[in-house]
Amino acid sequence: DIVMTQSPDSLAVSLGERATINCKSSRSVLYTFNKKNSVAWYQQKPGQPPKLLIYWASTREFGVPERFSGSGSGTDFTLTISSLQAEDVAVYYCQQYYTTPSWTFGQGTKVEIK
Amino acid sequence: QVQLVQSGAEVKKPGSSVRVSCKASGGTFSSDTITWVRQAPGQGLEWMGRIIPLVDVTNNAVRFEGRITFTADKSTSTAYMELRRLRSEDTAVYYCTRGDGDFALSWGQGTLVSVSS
Numbered sequence: 001d002i003v004m005t006q007s008p009d010s011l012a013v014s015l016g017e018r019a020t021i022n023c024k025s026s027r028s029v030l031y032t033f034n035k036k037n038s039v040a041w042y043q044q045k046p047g048q049p050p051k052l053l054i055y056w057a058s059t060r061e062f063g064v065p066e067r068f069s070g071s072g073s074g075t076d077f078t079l080t081i082s083s084l085q086a087e088d089v090a091v092y093y094c095q096q097y098y099t100t101p102s103w104t105f106g107q108g109t110k111v112e113i114k
Numbered sequence: 115q116v117q118l119v120q121s122g123a124e125v126k127k128p129g130s131s132v133r134v135s136c137k138a139s140g141g142t143f144s145s146d147t148i149t150w151v152r153q154a155p156g157q158g159l160e161w162m163g164r165i166i167p168l169v170d171v172t173n174n175a176v177r178f179e180g181r182i183t184f185t186a187d188k189s190t191s192t193a194y195m196e197l198r199r200l201r202s203e204d205t206a207v208y209y210c211t212r213g214d215g216d217f218a219l220s221w222g223q224g225t226l227v228s229v230s231s
Contacts, residue, residue, distance in 0.1 A: 050159065093159055
């Protein structure tokens with residue numbers, strides 16, 4: 001199994017400031033056939049199901065604000081919130097689908113307002 | 115926009131079974147992949163398995179081998195997940211999701227299954 005490890009477990013960021021969440025996979029999740037990294041990011045607010053933000057490591061899902069961006073390749077990935085808004089308070093998860101149909105998720109990173 | 119509506123919360127005894135339903139509206143149910151993910155209280159997300167209704171192909175996580183079944187009724191656009199021989203550790207919110215099998219485009223609202231004697 002590919003293990004996805006997120007860091008930090010939690011972070012507090014001031015409104016309008018940048019939030020950065022890291023996700024490291026235990027082995028490369030780069031598909032050689034399409035040169036894309038099989039990583040998705042989700043946002044989960046309290047009492048709600050997760051919501052897809054990013055797939056293929058850097059493609060923003062339709063309707064997701066531009067302040068959310070994904071980057072990285074191989075084994076190291078990052079979700080960046082460029083200017084934190086109050087509504088961004090949530091837990092964020094990375095997920096690999098390199099081993100589809102099987103998925104594995106990171107343990108989650110809780111983002112709060114400082 | 116495809117919506118997924120799941121069945122209501124369940125309280126079960128250890129050793130019993132639970133079946134959670136997931137009804138899709140809109141979109142093309144048969145060509146989607148329905149993946150099930152669970153979340154124990156205060157914990158992260160765990161992939162359980164999936165079904166491709168068009169061809170009735172299923173896959174499940176090894177840890178559930180022998181006690182989980184995924185089915186789909188194309189006539190009602192409803193997917194089902196049955197988990198047997200329930201244990202207290204199976205207490206969780208169970209989500210169905212839809213997509214092409216790589217990531218979850220949309221999620222059901224979740225079904226809380228509580229297992230307690």
